Amino acid sequence: MHFHLTPEQTAIQDAVRGTLADHWPMERLHAFADGADDFDRASWDALMALGIGGLLAPDSGMGLLEAALVCEIAGEAAAPGPLIGQLLAVAAVACSGDAAAKAHLDGLAGGTKVAALVDGGSAYVACARAADLFLIVDRAAGVRLVAAADATIEAVPASDRSRPVSKVGVAADAGTALFAASDPMTARLADAALVLVAADALGGAQKVTDMSVAYAKEREQFGQPIGRFQGLKHQLAHMALDVEPARALVWYAAYAWDSQLPDAPRAAAMAKAHLCDVYVRATRAAVAAHGGIGYTWEYGLHYWFRRAAFDRAWLGSPAAHRARAAALAGW
Amino acid sequence: MDLSYGEAAEAYRAEVRAFLSLHWPPPAELRGPDLKAFVRTFRALATEQGHLYRAIPKQYGGSEQPVDVIRAQVIREEYQRARAPMEVGGNGMNMTVPTLLEKGSEEQKALFIRATVEGDYIWGQGYSEPGSGSDLASVRTRGELSADGSKWIINGQKIWTSQGMQATHMFMLVRTEPDAPKHDGITYLLIDLDQPGITRRPIRQMTGEEGDHTFCEFFFDNAETPVSWQVGARGQGWYVSRTTLKHERASIGGADGLGRQFAKLVELAKEVGRIDEPLVRDRLAQIEGFVLSHRYSSYRLFSCAAAGEDAGPVALMMKLLLTETGHEMALLAQELIGEHGFVEPVGAGGRGHRGPRGPEKWMDQIMGSLGNSIAGGASNIQRNIIGERGLGLPRDLAMSGER
Numbered sequence: 041m042h043f044h045l046t047p048e049q050t051a052i053q054d055a056v057r058g059t060l061a062d063h064w065p066m067e068r069l070h071a072f073a074d075g076a077d078d079f080d081r082a083s084w085d086a087l088m089a090l091g092i093g094g095l096l097a098p099d100s101g102m103g104l105l106e107a108a109l110v111c112e113i114a115g116e117a118a119a120p121g122p123l124i125g126q127l128l129a130v131a132a133v134a135c136s137g138d139a140a141a142k143a144h145l146d147g148l149a150g151g152t153k154v155a156a157l158v159d160g161g162s163a164y165v166a167c168a169r170a171a172d173l174f175l176i177v178d179r180a181a182g183v184r185l186v187a188a189a190d191a192t193i194e195a196v197p198a199s200d201r202s203r204p205v206s207k208v209g210v211a212a213d214a215g216t217a218l219f220a221a222s223d224p225m226t227a228r229l230a231d232a233a234l235v236l237v238a239a240d241a242l243g244g245a246q247k248v249t250d251m252s253v254a255y256a257k258e259r260e261q262f263g264q265p266i267g268r269f270q271g272l273k274h275q276l277a278h279m280a281l282d283v284e285p286a287r288a289l290v291w292y293a294a295y296a297w298d299s300q301l302p303d304a305p306r307a308a309a310m311a312k313a314h315l316c317d318v319y320v321r322a323t324r325a326a327v328a329a330h331g332g333i334g335y336t337w338e339y340g341l342h343y344w345f346r347r348a349a350f351d352r353a354w355l356g357s358p359a360a361h362r363a364r365a366a367a368l369a370g371w
Numbered sequence: 372m373d374l375s376y377g378e379a380a381e382a383y384r385a386e387v388r389a390f391l392s393l394h395w396p397p398p399a400e401l402r403g404p405d406l407k408a409f410v411r412t413f414r415a416l417a418t419e420q421g422h423l424y425r426a427i428p429k430q431y432g433g434s435e436q437p438v439d440v441i442r443a444q445v446i447r448e449e450y451q452r453a454r455a456p457m458e459v460g461g462n463g464m465n466m467t468v469p470t471l472l473e474k475g476s477e478e479q480k481a482l483f484i485r486a487t488v489e490g491d492y493i494w495g496q497g498y499s500e501p502g503s504g505s506d507l508a509s510v511r512t513r514g515e516l517s518a519d520g521s522k523w524i525i526n527g528q529k530i531w532t533s534q535g536m537q538a539t540h541m542f543m544l545v546r547t548e549p550d551a552p553k554h555d556g557i558t559y560l561l562i563d564l565d566q567p568g569i570t571r572r573p574i575r576q577m578t579g580e581e582g583d584h585t586f587c588e589f590f591f592d593n594a595e596t597p598v599s600w601q602v603g604a605r606g607q608g609w610y611v612s613r614t615t616l617k618h619e620r621a622s623i624g625g626a627d628g629l630g631r632q633f634a635k636l637v638e639l640a641k642e643v644g645r646i647d648e649p650l651v652r653d654r655l656a657q658i659e660g661f662v663l664s665h666r667y668s669s670y671r672l673f674s675c676a677a678a679g680e681d682a683g684p685v686a687l688m689m690k691l692l693l694t695e696t697g698h699e700m701a702l703l704a705q706e707l708i709g710e711h712g713f714v715e716p717v718g719a720g721g722r723g724h725r726g727p728r729g730p731e732k733w734m735d736q737i738m739g740s741l742g743n744s745i746a747g748g749a750s751n752i753q754r755n756i757i758g759e760r761g762l763g764l765p766r767d768l769a770m771s772g773e774r
Contacts, residue, residue, distance in 0.1 A: 041441065042373045043667070043674035044682070105372060253762045268765040273758035274751065277691075280762055284685045285692050288667030289660065295372040314660030362656035363649065371637060371646050371655070 043291070045109070052092075053109050059086050060117040066340055069118060073201035073343065079154070079170030084121045087114075088151025096131035096232070097149060103298035104232055108239035108290055115243030115351075118202040118343045122167040124236045125157030128229055129175040132183055135225055136218040141185050144173065157233060158186075158208060159355050166350075168193050168206035176210065177229050179221065186215030200350035202343060228297070231305050233355055234312035235293045241319035241351045242290050244344050245283045248326035251341065252276055255330055272329060279325045282318050289314055306368040313358035313365065319348040374670065380441050387449040390420055395455040410456050411489070422446050423458050424488050427468065432485035440677045461534060463487040463494040467542055467561075470614050474559075474603045483540075483561070495532040495564065497543025497589065498612065504531075505752050507544060508553045508609055512591060514545035514560060516598070523547075523560055523601065525568075525594045533746075535571055535587025538564055544608050551606060559608035561600040568594030578738045579715070627669070629696055632736070633662045636700050636707075643707050643730060654703050661696040665689065684761030691753040694744045701740040704733045712737075 045053075063083040072080055094100050095107045107127050114123050130148050133141045147153030156171035160178020168174075174191060176184040192209040219225040253276055256267030266272050293311035296304035323345040327334040334341045352358065376384075394416055397409040417423045418434045425443060427433020436442075450457050458464055468487055471480050486492040503509045512527025525545055532538065541562050548556030564571070570590040575581040603611040637655060640646040668685050675682035705712060707730070714731040744750045758764045 041376050041670070041674050041677060043670040044678070044680065253764065256764060264768075265765050267758070267762075268768065270751075270755070270767055273764050273767070274754040276762060276764065277754040277757035280684065280757055281688050281691055281695070284683075285664040285668040285688055286660075287685075288671045289664050291372065291671070292663070292667045295374070298372075310656070310660055310663060313656065314664070317657075317660075359653055362653050365656045365659070366652035369637075371640075371652060 043288075043295075049106060049109055052106060053113050055090055056087065056092065056110050056113040057116070059083075059090060060113065060119055062086070064117050064119055069202065069340065069343060072120060078167050078195070078204045078206075080120045083119065084151060084154075087119070087121070087123070093126055093151045094130055094149030096127050097134045097145075098131075099134075103294070104235055105291065105294040105298055107232075108235055108294040111236045111239040112243035112246075112290070115240035115347070116247040118244065118247075118347055120167070120202050122154060122156040122171060122203075124233060124240070125155045125167075125171070125175055126151070127236065128157060128177070128233055129155035129173065129185070131232065132175055132177075132218050132225070132229055133185065138185075138216055138218060141216050141218060144185075148173075155185075158210070161356075162354075163207050164196070164205040165193075165208040166200075166203040166205050166354075168208050169195060169204075174208065174210065174215075176215075177226070177233060179227060179230050181212075182217060182221040182223065183219040183226050183229055184210075184215050184217050186210050190214045200343075200346040202347055203350060227305065230355075231308040232297055234308040234361070235290065235297060237351050237355060238290050238293065238308075238311040238315040241315040241348065242283070242287060244347055244351070245286075245315070245319045245322035248323050248341060248344050249276070249279045249283050252279065252326045252329040255333075275325060275329060279322050279329075283322055286315055286318050306365050309361040309365040309368065312355070313361040316348070316352040317358050320352055323348045376441050376445065380445055383442055384445045384449060387422065387446055388453075390417075390422070391449060391453045391455055395453055414456060414459075414489075417455075418488075422450070427472070427484060427488060431480055432488045440673060444673065459488065459490040461493060462496050462542075463492060466496065467494045467540075470542070470559075470602065470611065473614050474611050476599070476602075478599055479561070479602065492540050493534060493538045495535045495538035495541040495587070495589070497529040497532065497541040497562075499531045500528060501530055505749055507612065508557065510544045510546055510557060512543070512545045513549070514547045514558055517595075521598055522595045523558075523598060525560070525562065525591045525596065527591050528588060529591070530574070530586075530588040532571075532587045532589060533585075535589065536573055540564055541589070542602070544612055547608075548606050554609045555606050557608040557612075558605050559602040559611040560596055561602065562594065562596040564589075566594060568592050577741070578735065627666055629662050629665050629693060632697070632700060633659060636704060639704060639707050639730060639733065643709070645707060651703075651707070658696065658699050658703065661692065661699065665692050665696060668692075684757065687753075687757050687761045690748065691750055691757065694740075694750055694753075697740040697743050701737040705737055708733050 060083065063086045064080070068080070068083070092110050095102045095110065096104065111123060126148065130145065133145050133148060136142070144153055148155055153172045154170050155173040155175050156165050156167050158165050158174045158176040160176055160181055165174065171188050174186045174188060176186060190210070191214065194207045196205060196207055198204040253267070256272055256276060257265055259266050267276065289311050293307040296307040323341065327341055327345065330339065330341065333339050394413055397406060401409055414423060418432070421434045421436050424433035425436035427435065429435045447457070464487065468484055471484055483492060487494065498507055500510055500512060502511065512525065512529060514523045514525050517524055523545070527545070529543060532541070541564055543560050543562060544557050545560055546556055547558040550556070568591060571587050573581050573585060573587050576585050640651055640655065645651050668689065672682045672686055672689070711730040712734060755767060759766055
């Protein structure tokens with residue numbers, strides 16, 4: 041049995057973490073949040089130079105687990121850019137039989153062409169103005185690839201400053217149909233998206249827990265580091281208890297998808313619902329653990345709080361996915 | 372990632388199955404002492420086969436196998452599938468035997484280990500006292516050497532001893548150096564409970580249970596035990612007790628009991644006709660998120676253990692996660708049984724089997740979930756451990772005397 045990370049998988053995470061530390065420090069996040077751009081080309085190019093764009097290409101030797109490990113670190117850093125859409129677009133294009141779509145494959149895998157994920161049921165798209173292509177995944181209508189030029193894009197003031205949103209309009213027959221609703225790939229792509237959002241939430245929840253623990257070791261009151269006091273110590277222990285065991289839920293969901301196990305769709309729904317709840321709880325607890333400083337714009341916890349809210353609502357709420365999970369279990 | 376155990380393990384599984392199909396189950400007509408004797412013989416055969424008591428040397432009644440968590444897991448799975456008896460349970464196997472293997476004298480190992488694994492000796496835990504729970508270092512039960520130096524004379528009280536009415540022996544912490552710093556004046560002793568200086572009394576639990584399966588308090592009035600039954604050095608008992616607790620914690624939260632309990636909760640929701648309510652479905656799936664986190668984290672721990680790697684802080688979290696999820700299940704169960712909760716639970720933790728058992732049997736689980744937050748390390752102590760050892764937060768000042 042092997043149910044922990046290999047040295048190679050840990051190395052991928054280390055490389056992504058190091059790259060984002062260089063190209064996406066807190067000052068960049070602050071500057072980006074105060075600006076009007078949809079996209080940070082420098083950090084995107086640095087990430088794509090690692091070769092992660094093609095992780096979900098069928099011949100990469102990697103899979104959804106590795107993609108999830110990368111999304112986890114992106115969540116940790118609150119990294120900008122439509123990473124999940126990009127990863128899924130490569131999988132979708134590579135597995136489709138459409139020659140015109142396949143012409144985009146190298147550009148997508150290398151990151152020179154940018155693809156944003158469009159949830160079939162949603163009016164909003166993150167990082168839409170930076171996208172060359174939209175990958176529309178709709179369980180009820182199938183999967184389409186649409187050129188940005190064939191869509192209407194209207195930026196709106198965004199809550200999650202790391203992932204600005206626009207309202208995107210696409211005609212029902214625009215672009216190229218890659219998979220019909222009945223094609224198993226449609227459901228698989230939709231499930232994969234859920235696992236990757238769960239991974240983003242895992243990374244973010246871990247990040248705000250780490251920030252809180254570090255703060256509790258530094259900050260002194262009554263002549264002691266506040267982390268010595270049992271009241272706060274127990275709150276931090278509870279945050280960690282919420283986050284760390286949930287890591288295995290994301291791993292299992294990715295493993296089940298890669299291995300095409302029968303419970304893969306349900307595992308994806310459970311992971312998305314559970315981790316997005318964990319993320320929201322963790323960011324709330326982190327603000328409480330920090331006291332007043334945690335409520336300031338300057339400290340930056342709010343970026344993860346906003347991202348937690350985004351992840352929670354994106355591609356269906358926890359309640360919606362739990363309802364699906366209940367149905368899939370035959371309850 | 373790969374959740375299969377590999378070819379070698381599957382070949383071993385076939386061997387275990389073949390053994391079980393030959394020796395288990397017992398003939399249907401066996402009852403009472405005959406059945407007991409059959410089980411005893413089966414355990415002896417299974418030990419000879421290398422299935423049971425793998426960590427225990429042969430000379431003390433074990434099968435002395437190399438550490439192999441995969442094989443051990445295959446054995447557990449196959450024995451559970453066949454409903455075959457595994458090792459005898461309780462404090463003796465979980466605590467006394469590991470402690471003696473690590474810290475005991477040759478004489479103690481020879482005297483106690485075999486008798487414990489064969490189920491002849493049943494051990495009570497003598498740590499807690501009325502004024503001394505999580506702060507074990509504050510124990511006050513006294514131990515004084517007899518005039519000739521051959522015996523410890525024990526006076527005081529111990530409490531919360533599980534299986535106390537059945538226990539034949541006790542391992543206990545006694546204060547032998549009243550003037551030493553509180554962690555350094557305690558000695559770890561073994562004692563025979565069948566002697567005139569000892570009175571035991573069952574304590575009635577909040578479930579209403581009282582008697583063989585619940586806990587007891589013990590009063591020691593000039594009770595005696597030989598000096599050669601002292602484990603580790605005089606005054607070092609607190610450190611010896613750390614060994615035992617480690618083993619106890621490792622034995623909690625391993626199996627997928629949570630998963631089985633969750634399946635019963637889903638059945639309960641069906642039985643009472645509420646499975647179609649969206650709120651009930653949502654609540655069940657919320658709880659299942661934690662049940663699955665626990666299950667997959669146990670895969671992670673198992674996988675790390677098999678590879679000889681450290682799984683990190685998640686290992687410290689399993690017991691508390693189990694307890695917290697148990698509480699959540701109990702809350703939903705209480706909601707689901709509704710007014711059946713007015714009916715007195717059957718008691719004895721489900722072992723009593725008195726009268727009809729409807730949804731009200733859940734009251735046992737509901738109250739039992741409270742016991743789980745105390746037994747084997749109270750939840751607030753678990754939170755301290757996660758905070759201090761897992762997250763590296765500074766130690767609580769009140770406990771900074773511990774090492």
